[in-house]
Amino acid sequence: MENGTISSLNNNISGGYVLDIYPLSGYYFGSKEAIANKDETLADRVQRLKTNYAANGLRTCVEGVILVELFKHPHLLVLQVRNSFYKLPGGRLRPGESDIAGLKRKLSSKLSVIEHGLDDDWEIGECLGMWWRPDFETIFFPYLPPNTRRPKECTKLFLVKLPANRKFIVPRNMKLLAIPLCQIHGNHKTYGPIISGVPQLLSKFSFNIIES
Known part of the structure; x- marks a missing residue:
C-alpha cells in the first residue's frame, strides 16, 4: 500500500481527529531543584490519602498526556520517580481550583524552567479519560465501580x-523519559493501569508527524 493511500485511510478512519507531534530532537531537557517526596512507603501514601480525604473529601488529580516523535513513532513523556515507579506529569488540585489551572500549575512545577509560580504557556486540550479509586488501598478503575458511593480519588x-520547540526543566530527583506507545500498551505490570491505558485513549487520533 502506497504512503498516499495509507494517509487517506488514516484520515477516513480518524474522522478528523488528527494530532500534530514534533520530533524529540526539538526539545531541550534540563534539571532544577529536587522536589521533596511526600511518601516513603505505601503505608505513608495510604495514610496521607486518608488525612486528605478527612479534610477535603474526594481527592481530584489532573495529569497530562504529552507526545513527541522518535523513530517515526509516537512516544509518551513519563516521569520516573526514584528510579522505580512511573507517573504522568500532574498532581492534586487545590480546593476550588479548576482542572486547567491546576494542570498548568503542576506542569510548571514538574516540567518548566520557572521554579515557583505559573508558566501559562501550556496548551491544554480535551479530557481523554477519568480513573477512579474506590478505596484508599485499591487500584484505579477506568469507571466508577458499582456500589461505590464515596470514591476516594479521581x-x-x-x-x-x-509546540515544535520547548524547554523541559525537571526536578533532579525525577527523570523525564520518552517511552514508545507500543511499549506502554497493556504493560500494566511496569507502568500501572493509567499509563498502560493511554494508547487506547489515543486510538481515535491519527498522528501527523511534523518533520523538523
Missing part, C-alpha cells in the same frame, strides 16, 4: 499539545 487525563 484522576483526569488531559491531552497537552506541544
Whole structure:
C-alpha cells in the first residue's frame, strides 16, 4: 500500500481527529531543584490519602498526556520517580481550583524552567479519560465501580499539545523519559493501569508527524 493511500485511510478512519507531534530532537531537557517526596512507603501514601480525604473529601488529580516523535513513532513523556515507579506529569488540585489551572500549575512545577509560580504557556486540550479509586488501598478503575458511593480519588487525563520547540526543566530527583506507545500498551505490570491505558485513549487520533 502506497504512503498516499495509507494517509487517506488514516484520515477516513480518524474522522478528523488528527494530532500534530514534533520530533524529540526539538526539545531541550534540563534539571532544577529536587522536589521533596511526600511518601516513603505505601503505608505513608495510604495514610496521607486518608488525612486528605478527612479534610477535603474526594481527592481530584489532573495529569497530562504529552507526545513527541522518535523513530517515526509516537512516544509518551513519563516521569520516573526514584528510579522505580512511573507517573504522568500532574498532581492534586487545590480546593476550588479548576482542572486547567491546576494542570498548568503542576506542569510548571514538574516540567518548566520557572521554579515557583505559573508558566501559562501550556496548551491544554480535551479530557481523554477519568480513573477512579474506590478505596484508599485499591487500584484505579477506568469507571466508577458499582456500589461505590464515596470514591476516594479521581484522576483526569488531559491531552497537552506541544509546540515544535520547548524547554523541559525537571526536578533532579525525577527523570523525564520518552517511552514508545507500543511499549506502554497493556504493560500494566511496569507502568500501572493509567499509563498502560493511554494508547487506547489515543486510538481515535491519527498522528501527523511534523518533520523538523
